[in-house]
Amino acid sequence: MRKNCTLLLCSFFLTFLSASAQMSNTIFGLYRQSFPPSVAFVSLDPVTGLVTPIGNPSLSNTINTTGVSLNPYDMSYSYQDEDSWLSISLLDGSILSDVTVTLPNANGDFNNFRFNTADSTMYGLYSQVVYDPTTGTYSGDMRLATCELSSGAVSLVSPTSIASSYTMSGAVINPHLMVYYFITEDKMRGLDLYNGNIFSDPQITIPSGGNSFDNFAYSCADTTMYGLIMQNGVKCLGKIDVTTGVVTPLPTLLNLDNYVMNAATIDPLNGIYYFETSLSAGITLLGLSLLDGSIVSSVTIPNDYYFDMFRSQSDCFEAAAYRPNPAASNLNMPELSLQMGPNPCAKELRLDALETIDRIDIQDATGKTIQTLYPNSTSVKISTTAFTSGFYQLQISSKQNHTSKRIIVQ
Numbered sequence: 001m002r003k004n005c006t007l008l009l010c011s012f013f014l015t016f017l018s019a020s021a022q023m024s025n026t027i028f029g030l031y032r033q034s035f036p037p038s039v040a041f042v043s044l045d046p047v048t049g050l051v052t053p054i055g056n057p058s059l060s061n062t063i064n065t066t067g068v069s070l071n072p073y074d075m076s077y078s079y080q081d082e083d084s085w086l087s088i089s090l091l092d093g094s095i096l097s098d099v100t101v102t103l104p105n106a107n108g109d110f111n112n113f114r115f116n117t118a119d120s121t122m123y124g125l126y127s128q129v130v131y132d133p134t135t136g137t138y139s140g141d142m143r144l145a146t147c148e149l150s151s152g153a154v155s156l157v158s159p160t161s162i163a164s165s166y167t168m169s170g171a172v173i174n175p176h177l178m179v180y181y182f183i184t185e186d187k188m189r190g191l192d193l194y195n196g197n198i199f200s201d202p203q204i205t206i207p208s209g210g211n212s213f214d215n216f217a218y219s220c221a222d223t224t225m226y227g228l229i230m231q232n233g234v235k236c237l238g239k240i241d242v243t244t245g246v247v248t249p250l251p252t253l254l255n256l257d258n259y260v261m262n263a264a265t266i267d268p269l270n271g272i273y274y275f276e277t278s279l280s281a282g283i284t285l286l287g288l289s290l291l292d293g294s295i296v297s298s299v300t301i302p303n304d305y306y307f308d309m310f311r312s313q314s315d316c317f318e319a320a321a322y323r324p325n326p327a328a329s330n331l332n333m334p335e336l337s338l339q340m341g342p343n344p345c346a347k348e349l350r351l352d353a354l355e356t357i358d359r360i361d362i363q364d365a366t367g368k369t370i371q372t373l374y375p376n377s378t379s380v381k382i383s384t385t386a387f388t389s390g391f392y393q394l395q396i397s398s399k400q401n402h403t404s405k406r407i408i409v410q
Contacts, residue, residue: 211230
């Protein structure tokens with residue numbers, strides 16, 4: 001029996017499980033050997049350790065280990081090989097496209113990339129070194145950017161530089177908030193996906209003790225970011241409050257010597273965080289419970305190979321943005337004024353507005369719309385008796401105005 005399973009956390013996982021029941025816990029990634037260098041695309045069962053080759057047994061010789069894109073909607077997996085993007089079918093491993101990466105500047109790089117399931121776009125960090133002839137000095141210019149996988153074109157989102165460096169500890173996207181997170185200068189910096197500006201920037205602190213917070217991944221099941229607390233190796237699994245930067249440990253101590261850099265994914269269906277560590281038996285894929293951080297699965301990668309850049313197909317599947325584009329919201333949709341209660345609610349929620357409410361979209365913890373109402377009234381009663389306990393988001397619209405409200409169903 002797993003410990004410390006609060007009712008609210010369990011309800012998050014149950015809600016996500018219901019929304020994503022059609023997805024499996026299969027993990028996709030790159031099966032790589034060093035000598036001779038060779039990269040193949042495979043799926044892996046994290047319970048049995050069975051590796052299933054998909055398609056060509058040798059796709060490339062090198063990979064960019066800073067990021068990867070798994071698109072669950074068109075069933076494709078894309079990675080960067082030297083200067084090109086390879087997109088591969090999850091179904092049969094066929095190469096869907098092989099395009100050259102084109103950058104805004106020939107001296108730049110595009111790294112730390114991640115696919116956003118809310119808008120089907122891949123985001124990453126474009127960086128270049130800028131020389132100032134007046135001072136004779138060099139400086140880093142880093143900006144949020146997107147990459148169009150069908151053409152390989154990288155486009156800037158940030159109007160100005162948002163950092164001078166980043167750490168190889170991971171990158172995640174919160175598709176609900178539409179924010180891209182990475183670590184720079186010991187801060188968990190969040191970038192607004194709509195405009196590329198800095199959204200949040202708290203200093204990372206670990207009150208319980210630890211040197212750093214690494215290898216982090218986002219869980220759409222409970223809208224929380226998890227990662228490894230490092231202290232003379234891997235101390236334990238932890239979770240971070242991205243608004244304050246405070247990292248809280250989960251109770252199970254791991255005390256592992258190492259982890260394989262920049263490879264982590266979360267299976268939201270079963271509440272498991274996956275990462276790799278090098279043990280005496282070889283590279284080992286460990287699954288940790290998101291409830292208490294305990295090891296729930298352990299498989300050794302066969303043949304002394306590496307299993308790189310792995311992703312779960314169910315990771316944030318069908319997530320939707322809670323936060324609208326601020327530019328569009330400010331220009332086109334003033335705030336709808338209303339009163340709402342009780343919140344939390346158990347059986348019924350009541351809304352009272354100064355104008356007629358035309359539409360209400362009710363979204364679950366994954367961002368998926370589970371019910372749409374067309375009340376055509378200033379006063380609305382919503383029955384919540386059939387809802388699973390947890391958080392829900394209401395998108396409420398009149399003819400001219402809109403508001404978003406978060407509720408808790410008990």
